[in-house]
Amino acid sequence: MRTFFILYIILWFFQEIPAQSGIADTSPAAANFIENKYILEYNTESFFNTGLANNQIEYLTFDQELLNATIFFSINKLRKKSRKSELKYNSVLDSLSSQYVANNNAYKFKRSSYNIKNISKFLFIEFKKNNNRFSLFSANINILQILKYTNNRRFYYDKTDTSKTYKLYYTPTYKDSDTIGVQIDPHTYKSFSELYLRSVQGYERRKLLSNSFCYVSCNTEVVEHSLDRKKIPFAKVLIVLGGFRIPEIKKK
Structure with a gap:
């Protein structure tokens, strides 16, 4: 009974930790970091009600902050549908992941165990360097x-x-060779987010819906060299989940 009570207190304590409490990023890059205004202003329901996510992605007027927010709210919408608690926004995770996206080329975002290890190593070093509490x-x-x-x-x-x-x-096909081809339309911010969620399957999807995490950061960036006129443009995507391990309690 005593052990159960202590576990309950610990769980309550971690749930009550605010998004920024005790998790301050003291790195130089974080000093100039601006928090996502869409995530701070809206919740999941009100954000999609605005219709902002239905705008098409145009690289000349690309709103990176809006795309990050759309993925963030899409993840929480999926979690809510799965009867999971929504993940919170955290500026530390957002700052670190935005640094990684900005400082690494597209090859570092190809899905491989090697690239995942590199990101995990980067996050571990940064958390330790700045005494952050994410474990x-x-x-x-x-x-x-x-x-x-x-x-x-x-x-x-x-x-x-x-x-x-x-x-x-x-x-055009051979039969319609004398006609103009069909234009390849850009994704909307919402359909791009849905494309990302469809790409996350298996173990990675289970982690996305896991109760072990309570924070998430979403960062994207259109790859400039992919905007070459003979290429299909693409964007880098980095999602980082954060949480805390419950310390083991030794029986006396």
Whole structure:
């Protein structure tokens, strides 16, 4: 009975820790870090009610903060549907993950155990360096196309088109060779987030829905060299989950 009571107190204590309490990022980069205004202003329901996530992703006016927030709220929407508590926003996780996204090229975001180890090592060193209290964390990486492109279909760049941003079209079939191809439309912020969630399967998806984590950061960045006119543009995605391990209680 005594052990159960102590466990209950510990669980209550960690649940009551506010998002910033005792978890301060003292790194130089964090001094200039700006928290996500959409996450601070809205909750999951009110955010999607605004319709902001239904805007198309245009790289000339790309709102990275909005895409990060859309993925954040999409994760919480999925957790709510699965009857899990929503994850909280934390500026420490957000600051560190944004540093990693900005300072590493697209090859570091290809899904491999080697790249995951690199991110985990980076987070572990930063947490230890700044005396942060996160003792449990998990990272998920990906590279996703920002156009609704069907893989392996041929496409071309129409340099004469001045009305569209991306100017990419599917190559017409042989029967319709004398017609203009169908434009490859960009994702909306919402459909890109849904694409990410569909890409997370198996063990990674179970971690996304796990009660072991209470914080999450979502960071993205469009890869500039992928905006070449003959390529399908894509974006780097980094999701970091954070939590705390419950200390073991020795029986007396």
